[in-house]
Structure formats: C-alpha cells, structure tokens
Amino acid sequence: xxxxxxxxxxxxxxxxxxxxxxxxxxxxxxxxxxxxxxxxxxxxxxxxxxxxxxxxxxxxxxxxxxxxxxxxxxxxxxxxxxxxxxxxxxxxxxxxxxxxxxxxxxxxxxxxxxxxxxxxxxxxxxxxxxxxxxxxxxxxxxxxxxxxxxxxxxxxxxxxxxxxxxxxxxxxxxxxxxxxxxxxxxxxxxxxxxxxxxxxxxxxxxxxxxxxxxxxxxxxxxxxxxxxxxxxxxxxxxxxxxxxxxxxxxxxxxxxxxxxxxxxxxxxxxxxxxxxxxxxxxxxxxxxxxxxxxxxxxxxxxxxxxxxxxxxxxxxxxxxxxxxxxxxxxxxxxxxxxxxxxxxxxxxxxxxxxxxxxxxxxxxxxxxxxxxxxxxxxxx
Numbered sequence: 114x115x116x117x118x119x120x121x122x123x124x125x126x127x128x129x130x131x132x133x134x135x136x137x138x139x140x141x142x143x144x145x146x147x148x149x150x151x152x153x154x155x156x157x158x159x160x161x162x163x164x165x166x167x168x169x170x171x172x173x174x175x176x177x178x179x180x181x182x183x184x185x186x187x188x189x190x191x192x193x194x195x196x197x198x199x200x201x202x203x204x205x206x207x208x209x210x211x212x213x214x215x216x217x218x219x220x221x222x223x224x225x226x227x228x229x230x231x232x233x234x235x236x237x238x239x240x241x242x243x244x245x246x247x248x249x250x251x252x253x254x255x256x257x258x259x260x261x262x263x264x265x266x267x268x269x270x271x272x273x274x275x276x277x278x279x280x281x282x283x284x285x286x287x288x289x290x291x292x293x294x295x296x297x298x299x300x301x302x303x304x305x306x307x308x309x310x311x312x313x314x315x316x317x318x319x320x321x322x323x324x325x326x327x328x329x330x331x332x333x334x335x336x337x338x339x340x341x342x343x344x345x346x347x348x349x350x351x352x353x354x355x356x357x358x359x360x361x362x363x364x365x366x367x368x369x370x371x372x373x374x375x376x377x378x379x380x381x382x383x384x385x386x387x388x389x390x391x392x393x394x395x396x397x398x399x400x401x402x403x404x405x406x407x408x409x410x411x412x413x414x415x416x417x418x419x420x421x422x423x424x425x426x427x428x429x430x431x432x433x434x435x436x437x438x439x440x441x442x443x444x445x446x447x448x449x450x451x452x453x454x455x456x457x458x459x460x461x462x463x464x465x466x467x468x469x470x471x472x473x474x475x476x477x478x479x480x481x482x483x484x485x486x487x488x489x490x491x492x493x
Contacts, residue, residue: 126157137192139185147184151177164198169390169463173456182459183432186466217352217398222331223308224397225350230287230309233448236457237288239441240434245288245319248346248376249427249475258433261426266294272419272479273341273372275299282306282339282366284332285347289316289325296323304339306330333358338368348377348407349399353385356402356410364414364482373415373480378427378473379403395460401473415480424474431465 131141140148151157153176159167171177179185189195241247242262250261251268269291275281277300283292286305289312295301302324307313313329320327332347342363351359363373380401387400408417435458442454467473 126161127154130157130160133194133197134189136197137188137194139188145184146181147179147188149177149179149185153177161198164389165195166389166393169394169456169459172459173394173452175455183462183466183469186463187469190466190470190472217350217355219331219333221398222350225399226308226310226312228397229395230307231311233445234288234311234315235445235448236438239445240438244290244294245315246290247287249378249423250430250433251423252426252429253423258430258437261430262290263294266291267298269343269345269374269376269477270295270299272477273343273374275301275341277301279340280304280338282335282337282342284335284342284344284363285350286312286316286327287346288312289320289327291343291345292316292325292327293320293323296320296325301341304328304337306332306335332362335362335366337366339366340368340371342366342371342373343376344374345376346378348375348402349396351402352398352400353383353402353406356406360410360414363480367482369483370485371482372418373482375407375476375478375480377402377407377476377478379407379476380473381471391460394456404476407478411478411480415482416484417478418481418485419477419479421477421479422474423477424468424471427468427473427475428465431461431468435461435465 134141134149138145138147141151142148153171153174156171156176159171159176163170172182237245237247242250242258244259244262244266246262246266249265250258251265252261253264255261255264273281275295279299279301281292281295281301281303283289283303283305286292286307289305292303292305296303304326305316306328307316308329308331310329313327316327344363348356348359363375367373378401380403383403383405384400387396387398392399404420411417438457438461446454464473468475
C-alpha cells in the first residue's frame with residue numbers, strides 16, 4: 114500500500130478544518146472578531162488529531178490567534194464542532210483513568226491546591242475583586258465587580274438565614290471571603306477548610322481579629338457540628354465517585370434543622386470525566402457535576418429547598434477577570450511567562466464562552482437537614 118506523504122496530508126487537514134469552521138461561521142483570516150488567524154500551518158493537522166486539547170495547546174504555542182477568543186469559542190461551541198472531531202489520545206486515556214481510578218481521592222485531592230490555587234496570591238489579587246472572591250458574581254443589581262461579589266456573598270448569607278452567634282462551616286473557603294463577610298456583617302463565627310497552602314495563609318491573615326478559623330484540610334477530615342454549612346466553588350473538585358461522601362460530610366457537620374448552601378458550576382449532562390484541556394492545565398482532577406448527580410447524592414440526607422441558576426452572570430464575571438488580568442499583567446510578568454499569559458487568557462475567555470452558550474451552568478442549591486414548613490427563598 115502506498116503511504117500518504119506529509120505534503121498531501123497537510124492540505125487535506127487544512128481543508129477539513131476550514132470546512133468545519135465554515136459550519137460555525139468562522140473564517141480563516143476573515144474580517145470578523147471571532148475569525149481565526151493561523152500562524153503555523155501545522156495547526157490544522159494538530160487540531161484534527163487532538164481535538165479540544167490540541168486547540169488550547171496550539172493557542173498557548175502561538176499557532177493561532179483571534180481578536181475575540183471568547184467569540185471564536187462561542188461560535189465553535191454553538192455549532193458543536195467538538196462532536197465532529199475525534200478525541201485525541203490524551204482525552205481517551207484521561208477518560209479511562211476517570212473510569213478506573215478516583216482522581217479526587219484523599220491523596221490526589223491536594224493536587225489542585227498545589228497546581229492551581231497556589232499559583233500565586235499576586236496573580237489572584239490582580240484579577241479578583243477586593244474581597245478576593247473566586248466564584249461567580251451576582252450582577253442582578255450591581256455595576257462593578259466589587260459590588261457584584263458582595264451581592265453574591267450577601268445572597269448566600271440571607272439564604273442561609275445567618276444570625277448572630279451561629280457557627281458557619283465553609284468547605285473550600287478560598288481566601289476566606291465568605292467567612293470574613295459573614296463574621297463582619299452577620300455576627301457569626303466560622304471555620305474554613307482549603308487544600309491550598311497559599312489560600313490558608315492569606316485567609317488567616319485577612320480574617321485576623323474575627324472569630325474565624327482557617328484550616329489546611331481535606332473536607333473528608335472535618336469534625337464538629339455547625340449551624341450552617343456553605344461550599345462555594347468546591348463541588349467541581351469532588352468528582353462523581355465522591356459526591357456521596359461530600360454530602361455525608363455536610364450532613365454530619367450540621368446540627369438538626371441546619372442548612373447547607375452548595376454553589377457550583379454545573380454540567381447539563383452527567384459526565385464522568387473532565388474537560389481535557391482544563392484538567393491538564395488549569396484544574397487537575399476536576400469535573401462538573403450535573404443536577405442529577407448532585408440530587409442523587411443529596412437525596413438520602415437532605416431536602417432540596419431551593420435551586421437557583423444564574424449561569425449567564427459567570428460570562429460577565431469571567432470577562433471582568435480577564436480584563437483585570439490583562440491590564441495588570443505588566444506588574445507580574447517577570448514572575449510568569451508568555452505561555453502562561455496565553456494559557457490564562459484562554460482559560461478565562463473560553464470559560465466565558467461556555468457560559469454564554471449555556472453549555473455550563475451556575476447553581477446554588479439550598480439543602481435542609483430536615484423538612485422545613487416554609488418555602489425556599491425564591492424572593493431573593
């Protein structure tokens with residue numbers, strides 16, 4: 114059999130990719146902001162062979178650019194181009210690993226702390242609001258990121274019906290923003306757990322003088338009882354094998370009649386593996402839960418009082434984070450490199466596109482340990 118030469122293979126790959134892009138209204142070297150500019154002809158074969166992972170990696174390597182990265186991804190997602198390209202070897206191996214192993218077990222749970230949240234407090238302080246809230250803001254009546262994040266924190270506190278003297282547990286507390294706000298505004302005491310050493314150190318410093326205890330600890334090791342439990346942006350790191358234990362942990366940590374607020378990014382479908390590019394470069398061992406997966410895990414322990422979705426608010430939040438990151442980059446560029454810069458922008462902008470086309474969602478679930486006579490807080 115005659116072998117196909119590299120020279121003949123390249124035009125075929127280019128033709129296939131250009132045809133796929135045309136289905137999404139994307140033109141190579143076109144005039145629209147979402148059109149793509151190819152800087153390296155090897156891009157076409159790389160994407161055909163590696164799918165979504167190769168697309169992100171080739172952007173990091175400067176093989177392509179677009180004036181609007183989020184616009185390009187938005188068009189590609191709307192046309193479901195990922196279903197027309199085969200999964201690369203890495204994605205297949207990763208899916209098999211998720212099927213056979215538990216990437217979010219006690220030992221591996223610390224990896225996301227080391228590789229992502231310990232990337233540098235200077236990076237996150239540059240990008241986030243003044244309270245350093247690293248989750249979706251609530252833009253219903255807010256015009257600035259600071260106001261929108263404070264509105265989100267207050268929304269959580271009101272849903273939990275916090276009152277002076279209560280004890281609040283924050284599973285995955287980040288830099289302590291919710292605990293700081295709740296102690297300051299609602300008079301509660303609190304405990305926060307995180308797997309990030311950088312977060313724990315800064316959160317302890319930021320909450321100094323308040324009745325707040327920050328612990329470097331896996332959620333499965335939590336002990337004690339609390340009046341309320343919150344978990345904001347943590348369920349994405351739990352994994353499908355561990356949703357039951359996650360819910361059991363929250364349940365045993367609550368006093369009778371307590372409330373648990375779970376704030377998470379979510380998937381429209383019940384997957385059992387994560388996004389290959391995000392999992393490799395941004396959030397190792399991460400995956401998005403579905404409503405079905407969360408409700409099934411919660412069913413033996415909780416009553417669902419309220420389910421509140423505001424995914425489109427994450428589009429705006431991510432664009433604001435990207436704007437701040439880009440504007441402040443010169444002040445931290447000496448501590449990172451250009452490939453990191455491109456990786457981080459791709460992360461923020463491609464994520465924004467995912468929320469814009471509603472491929473991913475943002476939910477707040479309010480769960481009660483025992484049935485309550487009054488309805489959930491829909492008026493909020």
